[in-house]
Amino acid sequence: MNSLQKLRLNTPVRSIKASIADEFLEELLNLDVTNVLDLARFIRRFRHLLPAPGPNRAIQGSLENGVLNWQRSLRAAWHQATPFGREITLLPTIAAHLSSPEDQAHPDAYASVLLRALHIVDRLRVCKRKKCLTPYFIWSPKRRGYCSDICAREAQSEFKRDWWDKYGLDWQRKRRAKKQQGKTKARKSQLKPRGGKRK
Numbered sequence: 759m760n761s762l763q764k765l766r767l768n769t770p771v772r773s774i775k776a777s778i779a780d781e782f783l784e785e786l787l788n789l790d791v792t793n794v795l796d797l798a799r800f801i802r803r804f805r806h807l808l809p810a811p812g813p814n815r816a817i818q819g820s821l822e823n824g825v826l827n828w829q830r831s832l833r834a835a836w837h838q839a840t841p842f843g844r845e846i847t848l849l850p851t852i853a854a855h856l857s858s859p860e861d862q863a864h865p866d867a868y869a870s871v872l873l874r875a876l877h878i879v880d881r882l883r884v885c886k887r888k889k890c891l892t893p894y895f896i897w898s899p900k901r902r903g904y905c906s907d908i909c910a911r912e913a914q915s916e917f918k919r920d921w922w923d924k925y926g927l928d929w930q931r932k933r934r935a936k937k938q939q940g941k942t943k944a945r946k947s948q949l950k951p952r953g954g955k956r957k
């Protein structure tokens with residue numbers, strides 16, 4: 759074992775694959791909870807990662823209600839402007855989830871997911887495109903400020919359209935005026951006698 763491996767944190771976050779936790783987080787955050795079919799599909803697919811009842815942690819109400827609440831608390835963290843703000847918002851959620859010594863001794867998969875989110879607070883982002891339907895994402899160099907290539911492209915054309923609506927006519931008028939000016943200048947220079955001394 760090299761010294762770097764020794765330094766790795768020995769917390770429940772090690773028990774979950776990062777790519778699986780990330781996929782689950784993005785799916786949970788972007789889920790349309792008002793769509794009954796989508797909600798049921800989500801629960802079927804990710805039940806093993808949702809909070810499990812612990813010795814001192816009864817799941818309040820139905821699983822469907824739970825999803826709504828877990829989504830709400832995570833979204834609040836995603837919307838914070840700074841990584842520090844996201845840490846502050848996530849910590850009470852994690853502490854509440856693992857409040858009893860029994861739950862800490864036997865953390866569930868959801869605890870690992872929450873810790874994963876805490877470890878990547880600097881990458882929790884909301885898509886910059888206003889009309890985005892799945893705006894919550896985990897930043898990577900490929901994705902930059904948008905959740906997908908589609909949003910990046912759409913945002914660019916939306917920006918162009920908005921710009922044109924705001925400044926297009928004015929820009930067109932100025933451009934025509936400039937062209938007209940250029941033509942008048944050219945005509946005037948044609949009328950002028952050619953320079954240079956004559957013998």
Ligand SMILES: [Zn+2]
Pocket residue numbers: 885886887890891892893904905906909
């Ligand atoms: Zn998007």
